[in-house]
Amino acid sequence: MYKEISSIHNPTIKQLVLLQEKSKERRKKGFFLIEGIREVNLALKSGFELTEVFYCEEIITQDELENLKEVLPDSVSQVIVSEEVYKKIAYRSGTEGLLACAKSKPNSLEDLILPENPLILIAEAPEKPGNIGALLRTADAAGVDAFILANPKTDLYNPNIIRSSVGGLFTVDIATGSTQEVIQFLEARNINCYAAILQEAISYEKQDFTKPTALVVGTEADGLSQEWRTRATQNIIIPMQGSLDSMNVSVAAAILVFEARRQRGFN
Structure with a gap:
């Protein structure tokens, strides 16, 4: 018609x-x-x-x-x-x-269908649509099994997210939920949670990501909330050589998920 x-x-x-x-x-x-x-x-x-x-x-x-x-x-x-x-x-x-x-799709945590040994990327409270779009591109490039937004601050169907993700919004399985809901979702499925936090952390290169894994990143300004600090399986850090103590969230996510992929043999 x-x-x-x-x-x-x-x-x-x-x-x-x-x-x-x-x-x-x-x-x-x-x-x-x-x-x-x-x-x-x-x-x-x-x-x-x-x-x-x-x-x-x-x-x-x-x-x-x-x-x-x-x-x-x-x-x-x-x-x-x-x-x-x-x-x-x-x-x-x-x-x-x-x-x-x-x-629109509901993007419920319960609707996610995960494999036996999933690799999940989680971002807590990213506000800038451009950063969310870049995270989706990273998730697509690494072939993660799911991308989860915890405490989302921005409408997932914001046109700038669609633009900056270059269509990654449609190629990655996505879910949203509160931080508490996401943590409970991971714990109920025995998925190891590795939080990118500066305090009490080990280098990401020393961590084994070959088992069911969720990699969690926060905003450059505020990092991750206390719930992730206390309930993560392990806090991890990306060692940096410069004077700054943070990097763009999508860059940090890319480093972590591709290290996980490397350990898994890129399968």
Whole structure:
């Protein structure tokens, strides 16, 4: 089914703008927007349910459009929008003229399906969408079994997270919960928890990550909360040679998860 929209005052366009700009609206409606050809394709492959796609024929190429139509389920409405309308609903400049509306997933801890010997990356209370996006890219690159946000401060479907994750939001199994809920989840499944903390810690290189493992990182400003300090299996540290005592959270996470992967033989 096709339709066309050429006015930025169209009610559908106004609703899309709200979904793009307001986390409250995304939570209320249970929908979010995906922008870009790669991101839309990754969402489809990962089982996200799309309701509508909006494309601008002045921007998207004919080949890209035909490829998209081949993979779109019949249930997805297709809407042709003018260039003015597309610029109104697009979050970032330079995208390929494609935007989709998708249903949010619940991201419950209980919905995670883990293998027998999981490797999990956990981030506590990251506030910057760019950092969350970078963590998702790291999680995807390392092939972790799950990425968990403890005490999330930012809406997971924030458009800047989708942009900065380059679609990693759709390729990694994600769950959210309070710090207490996440710790209980790990303990109930006998998953060893290694917290990146400066105090009472050993070098990450000396720790065995070959058994069920959760690697936990905090913010550069505040680190991890006291609950992680006291209930972790072991606190670990990344020794640094400079004058500073912290590094970007996604960099620290990458060092830790790839060391775990190295120990596991990258299987």
